[in-house]
Amino acid sequence: MLDPTILILASLADGDKHGYAIMEDIQVFAGIRLGPGTLYGAICRLEKRGWIRAVKSESRRQPYRITAEGSLELKKQLALFGQVVRTGNRRMKEA
Amino acid sequence: MRTLIRWAARLYPEAWRNRYAAEFDSLLDDISPSLGDLCNVLGDVLRVRVTTVADPLLTLAAASSMTLRPPVVLSLTAHGLMIALVLVAAVGYVTPMPSHRVVAPLPPPAPDPPLQVTDARVFPNALTLYSSLPLMPANEDALPLYVADGVGINFLALPDIGAVYQQGNTEWRVWPGQALEAFIVRRVLPEYPHDTNNPGAVSVFVEYLIRRDGSVKVLRTSGPTPFTTAARSAIEQWIYRPLGYENRHCEVLSRVEVRFDSEFVQNEMR
Numbered sequence: 630m631l632d633p634t635i636l637i638l639a640s641l642a643d644g645d646k647h648g649y650a651i652m653e654d655i656q657v658f659a660g661i662r663l664g665p666g667t668l669y670g671a672i673c674r675l676e677k678r679g680w681i682r683a684v685k686s687e688s689r690r691q692p693y694r695i696t697a698e699g700s701l702e703l704k705k706q707l708a709l710f711g712q713v714v715r716t717g718n719r720r721m722k723e724a
Numbered sequence: 725m726r727t728l729i730r731w732a733a734r735l736y737p738e739a740w741r742n743r744y745a746a747e748f749d750s751l752l753d754d755i756s757p758s759l760g761d762l763c764n765v766l767g768d769v770l771r772v773r774v775t776t777v778a779d780p781l782l783t784l785a786a787a788s789s790m791t792l793r794p795p796v797v798l799s800l801t802a803h804g805l806m807i808a809l810v811l812v813a814a815v816g817y818v819t820p821m822p823s824h825r826v827v828a829p830l831p832p833p834a835p836d837p838p839l840q841v842t843d844a845r846v847f848p849n850a851l852t853l854y855s856s857l858p859l860m861p862a863n864e865d866a867l868p869l870y871v872a873d874g875v876g877i878n879f880l881a882l883p884d885i886g887a888v889y890q891q892g893n894t895e896w897r898v899w900p901g902q903a904l905e906a907f908i909v910r911r912v913l914p915e916y917p918h919d920t921n922n923p924g925a926v927s928v929f930v931e932y933l934i935r936r937d938g939s940v941k942v943l944r945t946s947g948p949t950p951f952t953t954a955a956r957s958a959i960e961q962w963i964y965r966p967l968g969y970e971n972r973h974c975e976v977l978s979r980v981e982v983r984f985d986s987e988f989v990q991n992e993m994r
Binding site: 679701 | 729748766768
C-alpha cells in the first residue's frame with residue numbers, strides 16, 4: 630500500500646482540502662479508504678515536516694494546503710515511483 | 725461506534741487533542757465509522773504514544789554491557805508502553821476532548837514558497853540565538869541528494885526556518901535548501917581530498933549566505949579541516965538567481981551537509 634502521506638500530498642496538489650475531502654478524494658483516485666486514525670496521523674506528520682499547513686477557516690472543518698517543500702517532496706517521490714514502475718514493467722516483459 | 729471512536733481519540737496525547745480534536749470530531753460526523761475505523765484510531769493512538777515516549781529500555785541496553793537482542797528489547801518496550809498507557813488512563817491523565825466551540829490554536833505557519841513568504845518570524849535578539857544554534861546533523865535516513873566524485877550533498881533540518889536575523893540594516897532570511905533548488909544557477913561539487921589519511925565516510929556541515937546578487941559566502945563550517953576546506957571552496961562557487969522577499973532582493977541563509985565517502989569514488993571507478 631502506498632504511504633498515506635504521499636496520497637495526501639497528491640490529493641492536495643490541486644488545491645486546499647479538509648480531512649473529509651482528502652479522504653473522499655483519495656478513495657476516488659487511488660481506490661484506498663484511509664481510516665480516520667491513519668489520515669490524521671499522516672496529516673500530523675506532514676505538518677511537522679512542513680510539507681502541508683493549515684489554512685485559516687471559520688468552519689470546524691480545517692482545510693490544508695501543500696507547501697513548496699511538500700510539492701518538491703511529492704515530485705521527488707513521484708519520480709521515484711515512475712522509475713520503479715518503468716523498471717518493473719521492463720523486467721516483466723523480459724521475464 | 726462514533727461515540728466509541730471519540731472515546732478512543734481521548735487516548736491521544738494532550739497536544740494532539742488540542743490541535744486536532746475539533747476537526748477530527750467534525751470528520752467523524754461526516755463519515756459512517758465502522759469497527760475497522762475504531763481499530764484504526766486505536767492503532768494510531770498506540771503509534772503516536774510509542775513515537776512520543778522515550779524508550780528507557782533501549783537507553784539501558786545502550787548504556788550497559790549487557791547484550792539484549794533487538795526482538796527482546798522491542799517486545800519489552802511494547803509491553804511496557806501498553807502498561808504505561810493503561811496506567812496513564814487510569815490515573816486520570818486523559819482529559820475530555822474540548823467542546824466544539826473551542827477553536828484549536830493553529831501551529832506556527834510553515835514558510836510559503838520563497839517569493840511569497842509572509843509569516844517569517846523576527847528574532848530581536850538574533851545574534852544571541854544565532855550563535856547558540858548548532859549546525860544540525862541531517863536525518864540519517866536521508867539519502868545524499870547529489871552524489872558524484874566521492875561527495876554527496878544533503879539538505880539540513882533548519883530549526884530556525886523562516887527566521888529573520890537582523891544585524892544593523894542587514895537582514896538574513898533562513899530558507900530550506902529544498903526551496904532554494906528552484907533558484908540555483910550553478911552548483912560545483914567539492915572534490916574528495918585524496919591526500920587525506922582518513923579514507924572513510926566523513927560529513928561536514930556548511931552554513932552559507934546567498935548574497936543579494938546570488939553569489940554565495942560560507943559563514944560557518946563544522947568537520948575535519950581538509951574536508952571543510954574542499955566543501956567551502958566548492959560552495960563559494962555556487963550561484964543562485966537573486967532572491968527576493970516582498971519584491972525586494974534579500975540575503976538568504978541556508979545549511980547543507982556535504983558527505984565525503986570513498987565508496988562513492990570506488991563505485992564510480994567500477
